[in-house]
Amino acid sequence: xxxxxxxxxxxxxxxxxxxxxxxxxxxxxxxxxxxxxxxxxxxxxxxxxxxxxxxxxxxxxxxxxxxxxxxxxxxxxxxxxxxxxxxxxxxxxxxxxxxxxxxxxxxxxxxxxx
Amino acid sequence: xxxxxxxxxxxxxxxxxxxxxxxxxxxxxxxxxxxxxxxxxxxxxxxxxxxxxxxxxxxxxxxxxxxxxxxxxxxxxxxxxxxxxxxxxxxxxxxxxxxxxxxxxxxxxxxx
Numbered sequence: 001x002x003x004x005x006x007x008x009x010x011x012x013x014x015x016x017x018x019x020x021x022x023x024x025x026x027x028x029x030x031x032x033x034x035x036x037x038x039x040x041x042x043x044x045x046x047x048x049x050x051x052x053x054x055x056x057x058x059x060x061x062x063x064x065x066x067x068x069x070x071x072x073x074x075x076x077x078x079x080x081x082x083x084x085x086x087x088x089x090x091x092x093x094x095x096x097x098x099x100x101x102x103x104x105x106x107x108x109x110x111x112x113x114x
Numbered sequence: 115x116x117x118x119x120x121x122x123x124x125x126x127x128x129x130x131x132x133x134x135x136x137x138x139x140x141x142x143x144x145x146x147x148x149x150x151x152x153x154x155x156x157x158x159x160x161x162x163x164x165x166x167x168x169x170x171x172x173x174x175x176x177x178x179x180x181x182x183x184x185x186x187x188x189x190x191x192x193x194x195x196x197x198x199x200x201x202x203x204x205x206x207x208x209x210x211x212x213x214x215x216x217x218x219x220x221x222x223x224x225x226x
Contacts, residue, residue, distance in 0.1 A: 006156075034213065043202065043216045044157075093156055097212050103147070108156040 003028065004096050006106025013084055014114055021079045021109045023094030029074035030096035034103075035067075038091040050077040050094075084113040116141050116207050120217030127193050128225050135188040135220045137203035145206035146186050147214065148177050150199045157202070160188075193224045 005024045013019050023033055031052045036044040048069050049057040056069035066088075068080040077096075081088050094106040117140040127133050137146070145164055149157040161170045163179035163186060170177050174197065176189045186203055200221050204214040 032212070041221075043218045044204075044214075046213060046215070049213060095157075095214075102159055102162055103212055103214070104159070105149075105157040110154070 003098055003104045004094065004106045006094055006109055008109060009107055010110045010112075012112045012114065015085055016083055018080055018082045019084055019111060021081075021092055021094075021111075023077045023079070023096070023106050025075045025096045025098065025104075028096075028098045030077075030098065031074060033071060033077040033094055033096045035069065035077075035079050036093045036095070038093060038108075040091075044093065047079075052077075081111065084111070086113045089113045116143070116205060116215045118203060118205050118215050118217040120203055120220055122220060123218055124221050124223075126223045126225065127190075129194055130192050132192065133190050135190075135201055135203075135222075137186040137188070137205075137217055139184050139186075139205045139215075142181070142184075142208070143205045144208050145212070146179055147204040147206075148175075148186070148188055149202045149204065151202065151219070152199050160201075190222070193222075195224045195226060198222055198224045 007022045033050040035047045037047050038044045046059050047062045050069045050071040052071045058064045071077040089112050091110050093108045095103045097103050119138045148160040151157050161177040166181040168179045174191045179186045200219045202216050202219045204216045207213050
């Protein structure tokens with residue numbers, strides 16, 4: 001079964017509103033989670049590294065005020081897309097490391113901003 | 115800056131045939147991953163390769179790693195339609211953070 005749960009799987013919102021996406025590690029603690037963005041038929045681009053109890057580390061070119069990341073517990077990281085615009089429409093995926101060398105990915109969230 | 119190049123980007127093959135997807139990366143890395151993605155879905159982990167000469171096999175897929183050449187391959191043996199998907203390789207930039215840089219992906223279509 002899934003070891004990383006991501007919610008919601010799909011969200012449609014109006015331009016200017018904010019959307020929160022949750023990423024939960026199931027049955028394990030994840031001090032570090034990652035948020036990726038994927039445009040249609042393209043690769044995944046790392047947006048930020050989410051660290052429990054501290055500020056997220058953003059990749060170059062990613063607006064931290066636009067994409068707010070909160071990793072308040074060892075099993076939950078959230079990504080909030082603030083004042084969303086149509087160009088923010090994308091597939092967002094989180095991942096977490098659970099022991100060993102494997103990374104597990106959430107099921108993804110398709111965001112559509114109208 | 116770590117760069118990951120994957121080729122081919124598109125691969126159309128017949129059932130029963132063999133083929134190889136290549137993944138080159140630009141700097142030394144500790145870990146290399148292969149993932150499968152079906153349309154509209156998230157990533158499914160296929161292989162994790164950790165050392166030079168590592169070879170792993172699962173069903174019709176076999177992955178190998180040559181750290182000296184900075185090259186990994188994903189070999190498909192006797193392809194079947196169910197293997198149709200997009201395959202990504204991803205390379206870890208090192209350290210304990212498991213921060214991945216992905217290739218552009220290979221869209222594999224297996225035709226009957």
